[in-house]
Amino acid sequence: MRKEATIFGIHPVQEAVSSNVIIDKLFVQKGISNPKIDAIVKELEKKHATISYVPFEKLIKLTQGNHQGIVAMTSPIAFRDLEEIVENVIGTKENPLFLILDQLSDVRNFGAILRTAECTGVDAVIIQKKGGAPISGDTVKTSAGAIFKLPICKVDHIKDAIYYLQGSGVTVVGATEKTTETIYDLKLNMPLAVVMGAEDKGISKSVLSLLDHKASLPLLGQINSLNVSVACGAFLYEIVRQRSL
Structure with a gap:
């Protein structure tokens, strides 16, 4: 460390x-x-x-x-090479799970998401070099140590990471309210990458256009949005639920 x-x-x-x-x-x-x-x-x-x-x-x-x-x-950690991680995971696991964070800016959200990702068996987290939250002491603390157990890959552009994952046989699903399809409508027993967007603007338009699927969470109250770390947890645990059936 x-x-x-x-x-x-x-x-x-x-x-x-x-x-x-x-x-x-x-x-x-x-x-x-x-x-x-x-x-x-x-x-x-x-x-x-x-x-x-x-x-x-x-x-x-x-x-x-x-x-x-x-x-x-x-940085308190060394970042990992995306291609090396993807190749290793796909070669050893039937249904790998990757998490892509599209320019999250809040270090505590970042840490909370890393904690949930580790608990739900995510194989690697992918972030962009520019525009995202730095890995700080708050990130480490909020992640409860998960940051040291998860491979984290920094890439020049999220779009290039998506292209690479899709070319490797990974289906890419984005969490967005800009769809009528919910996460519960999708079959998630496959090599998968989940994209979560920034706190203020969600997934960027250029990334949205590349997704294989867009999925939302049902919102039954009067507030029309969830904290990104909470939404990420709901997505990841639906994947866990389907894969455990």
């Missing part, structure tokens, strides 16, 4: 990168011009870190110190 940390300032971040510390997310001040920062960004792009250009005020909130225009957040 690695301890996550926030590193700020040009020299400390340079040292972390040169020491092969796993950087989960890099924040760079918008509009800043510094060749040393440019070199750090170029190096981390090669390592597929998430890089965000943010206002000066954002960096102040992250550090409350002399950040010099750059802040790095390290």
Whole structure:
């Protein structure tokens, strides 16, 4: 287990990168011009870190110190290669189950989903490098340790991961209210990937168009939405229920 940390300032971040510390997310001040920062960004792009250009005020909130225009957040885990994981799982399991998170932003939702995923036998969780929640201490705590037991794969684009899974014989189902079909209408005893969308906007339009199936949950009250971690739990346990019959 690695301890996550926030590193700020040009020299400390340079040292972390040169020491092969796993950087989960890099924040760079918008509009800043510094060749040393440019070199750090170029190096981390090669390592597929998430890089965000943010206002000066954002960096102040992250550090409350002399950040010099750059802040790095390290990861407590090592990310896994998607193709390697999919190949291994499909080769050893009849009905593998993957979970794709399309740019969730809340670290506690992320952690709660990882906990449920581990409990329901998910074989790997797939997230996008840009736009999602970083893996922080809150994520680790909320996951109750599940984050260290589940392979987590970071990909450049969710769409490419879906194409790869479909090409590997995996059916991809998305959780969305934009359908009349519910999760209870689908047969789920097959190699499967479930896509959950972001808290505010759900699954992105470009991803929705790629899905093999769209499924919703019945909402019988006056509120027309569920917390994403609750909805994910309902989806995953319906898969468990069908597969246990």
